[in-house]
Amino acid sequence: MINQLANLNWVSVLLAFAAYFILGALWFTLFFSKPYKISLGRENETLPNKPIFIIGPALCSLVITIASAILFYTLNISSFNAALEFSLLIGFGFLVANTVNIAINPNIPRPILYGIISGSYHLAGILMISVILLIMK
Structure with missing residues (x-):
């Protein structure tokens, strides 16, 4: 699979990464700022x-985007339906499940709320990544 690195459209990978990262910035600071703070038990604080x-989530988003692109090309995703199936499988099967799993610990006072907010961000992000990769493949 790693040999797919040479076949990737790196412009699409970088565009998908930028879109995913910007979505995260908007998701947690504008769209869902208050519920996110509540999920962390810090509703009256400035995070x-x-x-x-900033750098940590950017690097994680880049890794997720590159890994998704490698799988996307290896699986030869070439239709919107296949991209949607890929997004739902990777989104729920890895990103949402792992996010909820991480949230279930004593440091997150509202793990289900946190899982819903963060998991839905990753699900939307992987869908956006897939659409960009498909359109620019």
Whole structure:
């Protein structure tokens, strides 16, 4: 599978990454800021914006995008229906499930709310990645 790196349309990968990262910034700071803070038990606080809280998610989004592109090309996804199936499988099977699993720990006071907010972001993100990869393949 790793040999697919040479076949990737890197412009589409970078565009999909940028879209995914920007979606995350908007998701957690604009669209769902208050519920996100509630899920963390910090509804009356300003969340920190140290570099790790920007660079870390950016790197994770890049890894998710590249891994998705490798799978996308390996599986030869070439239709919208196949891209949707891929998005739902990867979205629910890995991204949402892993997000909820991470949320279920003593440090997250509202794990289900956190899982819904963060998991739905990743599901929307993988769908967006897939559409961009498909259109630009």
